[in-house]
Amino acid sequence: MAKPMDVKNCTNFNLRKAARVVTHLYDETLKPSGLRSTQYSLLTVLSLGGAETISNLAHKLVMDRTTLTRNLKPLQLQGWIKRVPGEDRRTRVWTITAQGRKVLAQALPLWQKAQKDTVSLLGKERWNGLLDHLKLTVQKVGLG
Template sequence: MSNMPVIPFSTTLFVRDTCLCLHAQRAARALARRFDAALKPAGLTNGQFSLLMSLNRSEPPPMGPVAQLLAMDRTTLTAALKPLQKRGLVSVEPDPKDKRGKRLRLTEEGLAVLVRALPIWTQTHVEVEAQIASGDANRLRQDLIDLG
């Protein structure tokens, strides 16, 4: 006989039905799939769109703040940048203030892709917000920001 503890199946069901992390992950994956499909004609994934949009600034940002904004570590950001660099959408340049650091620049081609993608994102975003059952997208957004 095993002395292994037993977790009743009712507990499994309780966790399935109440776990905020599980429900947030499922919603995030569903949203990611939806935006991936919508942005495909622009040649972007939702993650690439977010990354390009994060670089749409007057000055090329350092990697650290971009990674923080996108909730990524620097290694993950570096990996996400590679296909965008290969396509000529982003350039990674030495930081003139700190030669050890890197600055991320949205290229002209990157901006052109972003310009094509923005109306797609806007329309998809309007559709998603309209499907929020409570009708209060701002409250949901603020709750998610507060958790982050």
């Protein structure tokens, strides 16, 4: 059993370190598509969920609203998403464009490869366990 007060067992440090190495694998694999891994996630959410306000997206992705403002910008500049006025004059709704769906379709097999490679590296059992623990972590720590 790991000892919580040993610095080597810092939850945050180990999480960020793992995120670095995994993001590197996904970014590298997605490179031919021109998408970063984070951008792939964003585009996918937009492609599945339809038009969404930035606040909705932020809540769904457990991400700060202002982070999304910056993250959506390069996608917009590439013409992969566009912003249209919402019903409420305060809100703006983001939708994926045809170009966005196109680049996403090209990225899909690459993402699938990244997933497959990760499962291969970890083993199916371990990969399942990792995902399980991560989801529980978001659930338990998230709304604190």
